[in-house]
Amino acid sequence: MMKTGKWFVLAIAGVLLLTMQGISEDQAMAAAYPDRPITLLVGFTPGGSVDLSARALANAVKKIIGRPVVIENKPGGTGTVALAAMLAQNPDGYTLCATPSSVLIRVPQMQKVPFKPLKNFKPLIGYATPQLAIVVRSDAPWKSLKDLVNDAAKHAGNIKYATTGVGSTTHAAVEEIAAKEKIQMIHVPYKGGSEALTALLGGHVDFASLTAEFIPSLKAGQTRLLATMNEKRSPQFSGTPTLKEIGYDFVNDAVFSIVCPSNLPPAVREKLEKVFAQATQDKEYRETLEKIDLIPVSYDGKRLEGFLKSNWEKINRHLIATGLIKEAATLPE
Amino acid sequence: MEKRDRISCVVWLVLSFFVCITSLHLGVGTLHNPGPGFILFGASILLAIFTGILSGIGFFKKTKGARPANVWKGLNWETNLIVVVALIAYCLVLRKIGYVMTTFGLMLVLFSLGKMKPWAVVLGALITVLFSYCLFGYFLKTPLPRGMIGF
Amino acid sequence: MDTLHDLLYGFSVALQPGNLFLVFVGCFLGTLVGVLPGIGPVGAISILLPMTFQMESAGAIIMLAGIYYGVMYGGSTTSILVNVPGETASVVTCLDGYRMARQGRAGPALGIAAFSSFFAGTIGLIGLQLIAGPLATIALKFGPPEYFAIIVLAFTFITFLSRGSSLKAGIMALVGLILSGVGLDPITSQQRMTFGILNLFEGIGVAPLAMGLFGVAEVFNNLETVVFKKSLAVKIKDIFPTRLDWLQAKWAIVRGTLVGFFLGILPGGGPVIATFIAYGVEKATAKNPERFGKGAIEGVASSESANNAAASTSFIPLLTLGIPPNVVLAVLLGTFLIHGVLPGPLLIKEHPDVFWGLVGSMYIGNAVLLILNLPLIPLWVQVLKIPDKILYPLILLFCLIGAYSINNNVFDIVVMVIFGIVGYLFRKTDYEGAPLIMAFVLGPMVEVNLRRSLLISQGSFSIFFTRPIALGALLVSLVLVIFMYRSFRKRNRSDHTIGELEKTTNSGL
Numbered sequence: 001m002m003k004t005g006k007w008f009v010l011a012i013a014g015v016l017l018l019t020m021q022g023i024s025e026d027q028a029m030a031a032a033y034p035d036r037p038i039t040l041l042v043g044f045t046p047g048g049s050v051d052l053s054a055r056a057l058a059n060a061v062k063k064i065i066g067r068p069v070v071i072e073n074k075p076g077g078t079g080t081v082a083l084a085a086m087l088a089q090n091p092d093g094y095t096l097c098a099t100p101s102s103v104l105i106r107v108p109q110m111q112k113v114p115f116k117p118l119k120n121f122k123p124l125i126g127y128a129t130p131q132l133a134i135v136v137r138s139d140a141p142w143k144s145l146k147d148l149v150n151d152a153a154k155h156a157g158n159i160k161y162a163t164t165g166v167g168s169t170t171h172a173a174v175e176e177i178a179a180k181e182k183i184q185m186i187h188v189p190y191k192g193g194s195e196a197l198t199a200l201l202g203g204h205v206d207f208a209s210l211t212a213e214f215i216p217s218l219k220a221g222q223t224r225l226l227a228t229m230n231e232k233r234s235p236q237f238s239g240t241p242t243l244k245e246i247g248y249d250f251v252n253d254a255v256f257s258i259v260c261p262s263n264l265p266p267a268v269r270e271k272l273e274k275v276f277a278q279a280t281q282d283k284e285y286r287e288t289l290e291k292i293d294l295i296p297v298s299y300d301g302k303r304l305e306g307f308l309k310s311n312w313e314k315i316n317r318h319l320i321a322t323g324l325i326k327e328a329a330t331l332p333e
Numbered sequence: 334m335e336k337r338d339r340i341s342c343v344v345w346l347v348l349s350f351f352v353c354i355t356s357l358h359l360g361v362g363t364l365h366n367p368g369p370g371f372i373l374f375g376a377s378i379l380l381a382i383f384t385g386i387l388s389g390i391g392f393f394k395k396t397k398g399a400r401p402a403n404v405w406k407g408l409n410w411e412t413n414l415i416v417v418v419a420l421i422a423y424c425l426v427l428r429k430i431g432y433v434m435t436t437f438g439l440m441l442v443l444f445s446l447g448k449m450k451p452w453a454v455v456l457g458a459l460i461t462v463l464f465s466y467c468l469f470g471y472f473l474k475t476p477l478p479r480g481m482i483g484f
Numbered sequence: 485m486d487t488l489h490d491l492l493y494g495f496s497v498a499l500q501p502g503n504l505f506l507v508f509v510g511c512f513l514g515t516l517v518g519v520l521p522g523i524g525p526v527g528a529i530s531i532l533l534p535m536t537f538q539m540e541s542a543g544a545i546i547m548l549a550g551i552y553y554g555v556m557y558g559g560s561t562t563s564i565l566v567n568v569p570g571e572t573a574s575v576v577t578c579l580d581g582y583r584m585a586r587q588g589r590a591g592p593a594l595g596i597a598a599f600s601s602f603f604a605g606t607i608g609l610i611g612l613q614l615i616a617g618p619l620a621t622i623a624l625k626f627g628p629p630e631y632f633a634i635i636v637l638a639f640t641f642i643t644f645l646s647r648g649s650s651l652k653a654g655i656m657a658l659v660g661l662i663l664s665g666v667g668l669d670p671i672t673s674q675q676r677m678t679f680g681i682l683n684l685f686e687g688i689g690v691a692p693l694a695m696g697l698f699g700v701a702e703v704f705n706n707l708e709t710v711v712f713k714k715s716l717a718v719k720i721k722d723i724f725p726t727r728l729d730w731l732q733a734k735w736a737i738v739r740g741t742l743v744g745f746f747l748g749i750l751p752g753g754g755p756v757i758a759t760f761i762a763y764g765v766e767k768a769t770a771k772n773p774e775r776f777g778k779g780a781i782e783g784v785a786s787s788e789s790a791n792n793a794a795a796s797t798s799f800i801p802l803l804t805l806g807i808p809p810n811v812v813l814a815v816l817l818g819t820f821l822i823h824g825v826l827p828g829p830l831l832i833k834e835h836p837d838v839f840w841g842l843v844g845s846m847y848i849g850n851a852v853l854l855i856l857n858l859p860l861i862p863l864w865v866q867v868l869k870i871p872d873k874i875l876y877p878l879i880l881l882f883c884l885i886g887a888y889s890i891n892n893n894v895f896d897i898v899v900m901v902i903f904g905i906v907g908y909l910f911r912k913t914d915y916e917g918a919p920l921i922m923a924f925v926l927g928p929m930v931e932v933n934l935r936r937s938l939l940i941s942q943g944s945f946s947i948f949f950t951r952p953i954a955l956g957a958l959l960v961s962l963v964l965v966i967f968m969y970r971s972f973r974k975r976n977r978s979d980h981t982i983g984e985l986e987k988t989t990n991s992g993l
Contacts, residue, residue, distance in 0.1 A: 447873025
């Protein structure tokens with residue numbers, strides 16, 4: 001009896017020791033983290049608003065941790081290639097991904113993707129929401145979205161538009177318009193806003209649904225703004241109506257986020273959450289956001305996770321109601 | 334037709350068959366809306382056609398004069414076999430055992446192929462490993478695999 | 485005058501002390517990589533890329549570009565002195581360069597190589613500077629059909645210009661195209677041929693693929709050669725070529741420069757092919773072609789000017805269209821992206837510091853290479869004195885670390901080793917790696933642009949025939965295919981020597 005008890009105690013002590021060591025190792029790793037550059041993957045082409053904001057944020061993080069944060073663009077599959085690429089790397093906190101929340105929500109519902117968006121990833125922070133807009137070239141005949149829609153109704157299947165990818169928010173907005181007006185337009189997906197903008201300027205599409213990357217061309221007089229897509233009008237372009245004002249049930253709800261693989265050690269994740277939250281206070285970063293017309297928001301990991309869950313349900317109901325999908329193409333978890 | 338060409342043709346046909354099946358499975362799509370298998374389907378068909386022409390020519394062409402020299406002749410290809418096996422083993426255990434030990438083993442194998450004296454092999458492998466570890470792991474901060482022992 | 489102003493701005497960027505130092509580093513490393521067989525610019529750029537993370541974008545690109553054109557110089561030195569081309573672009577230089585060295589004229593051979601390289605590189609740069617701007621403006625008008633047609637043209641060129649059988653080159657290009665399809669679909673995010681392997685979702689990496697097919701395969705090739713003797717007993721004197729040498733070589737330099745200039749711009753062209761064509765042109769136009777292969781100075785001058793002119797002008801398609809014309813520039817494209825610079829029609833406008841800084845640095849780099857290299861020749865010869873049994877294991881190790889450091893992932897090593905074996909088997913069966921890797925690089929572009937074109941045209945192929953640029957490119961491709969068919973029917977075994985030589989010394993791209 002005595003013997004068993006002794007072994008029992010020893011075993012408990014051993015387990016305790018092991019777990020303690022486990023904890024301390026985990027903490028030691030978190031304390032030493034990061035001891036080399038962190039890679040931040042971006043699923044769109046350089047020069048787009050996700051890319052530019054991620055670069056600004058990476059710079060701010062670098063100031064805090066004293067290690068470079070390297071942006072690596074892996075455009076393709078509407079941002080899913082970068083997310084999949086992150087899962088292929090060691091979950092050690094040295095590979096993270098900057099992505100609009102729509103890539104986790106809308107894209108997986110429209111397309112079958114090779115991951116479970118709400119299970120494989122943990123959001124660290126949501127830092128901004130983009131200004132989305134429908135833009136035409138300045139020599140285009142349409143002065144308002146109404147003109148464009150009327151024209152598209154008259155010439156079914158003749159109007160071509162560029163977006164940042166199949167299932168992206170920019171695509172969803174146009175689908176919404178098309179579904180409501182029962183018109184047919186041709187969707188030409190690109191791998192990022194900068195590519196889509198080049199296609200618009202080159203005259204290969206008639207209009208483009210873009211994030212903030214249209215602003216320089218607008219200021220240069222090359223493009224004209226027909227509508228924005230947020231809840232309220234953009235202070236910078238207060239003369240332009242929102243889609244909601246025009247009468248379409250569409251409000252941009254994409255949040256630019258930093259996500260990590262869900263099996264990252266908790267201590268490292270907590271550290272990262274803190275670092276990124278601190279980075280969003282950086283002055284230079286804030287100025288950049290303003291320049292590229294992004295609206296700063298601050299979601300911490302937990303709140304963003306909740307938002308993603310409810311957003312998934314909401315978008316799912318909406319997409320089914322509009323008849324765009326019958327059911328979500330990918331399971332969330 | 335040379336034997337090596339025959340073998341390569343078979344390999345290409347198998348590849349083209351596999352890709353063709355895969356592309357049909359992925360969905361070739363329509364011309365209006367080409368699917369993910371569109372290009373792959375086209376490539377696999379073209380590959381089959383090219384291979385067909387290549388083997389056809391080889392079949393009908395009269396064998397001219399001397400047979401081509403055996404490409405393996407006079408070469409110690411066994412060396413390469415050892416290197417290949419060593420490299421495969423390297424890939425398998427690198428993460429588990431760590432950079433320093435694994436690379437030391439690999440360099441021992443590679444240097445001993447050069448028929449150097451045993452002490453020179455060991456010394457060479459040691460110097461190479463330490464130097465490369467310092468240069469990449471320490472100076473350039475490449476996170477070389479650490480393995481169980483920690484280096 | 486505008487261009488001059490821009491160029492001065494470029495020099496002001498390139499001449500900043502930090503950047504100037506980086507030009508030196510890039511050129512020096514490029515030459516070293518050029519000297520060493522088996523390790524090519526792809527591996528070198530992959531290893532050094534992490535180092536540039538902390539640098540300004542212009543500086544990083546300046547340094548890594550220096551490796552690319554510096555290689556052309558290093559390769560020629562060893563070609564001439566020891567008949568070992570460190571790079572494929574210097575294979576042709578061996579033919580006459582080594583002969584000259586054997587005849588005791590190593591000095592003039594090195595001299596003419598350096599001067600013709602400098603001349604051709606500079607002319608290529610003037611072209612880059614003059615053509616890039618206007619072309620970028622036109623390129624904005626290029627839509628998916630135009631891109632598709634241009635890349636199809638590139639595919640045709642790759643097969644047309646290949647050394648061996650066009651049929652085999654075509655097969656290689658198709659295999660490359662198929663390999664580029666591995667990963668998530670660029671438009672619909674579906675898995676393609678990934679076998680559920682996470683690492684394959686983003687596709688096979690171009691750097692491990694290239695390092696395997698060229699670097700590792702080269703090591704295999706050399707390890708099995710029982711005797712691999714080098715003769716190093718060459719005395720170098722009189723670097724400066726004589727008046728007679730100049731007279732003999734001057735038109736060869738001009739012709740080589742022209743050939744390199746135009747083949748560099750063509751996607752699918754590039755320095756390697758340019759040297760072969762230039763040498764062929766020289767031989768065809770010479771009064772007494774039997775001198776070639778026996779130490780004709782024209783042979784050295786033409787191939788060295790061709791590869792350097794092509795190295796300069798091959799930046800044109802990359803910087804204006806975003807199409808990398810060869811695999812090194814495809815890897816360099818990755819560098820541009822990491823530093824937030826998207827090569828394409830808007831590059832010059834949006835990142836003038838990068839574009840003009842790069843052009844300025846290349847002028848300086850060419851001069852640096854000329855000055856740096858002649859006195860450093862003894863050093864490079866020393867590097868080559870390392871016995872093979874030590875050199876090749878070391879090169880293999882560099883390849884391993886290079887592949888690993890791309891993503892800090894063992895998977896890339898596995899990919900490299902697999903393609904090393906595949907590349908070795910290709911050599912045994914007379915298949916070339918170059919068309920495969922080019923098709924692999926261009927594959928995603930051809931796919932996306934074809935699919936976009938068909939979306940725009942609603943499934944009608946007329947879109948490719950109603951737009952002049954697309955139609956023109958496709959017509960040229962057709963003409964090339966007809967040519968190939970005809971030359972195929974009356975194929976004789978010309979270019980025998982070059983073919984043989986390349987087979988034995990096909991090192992990293």
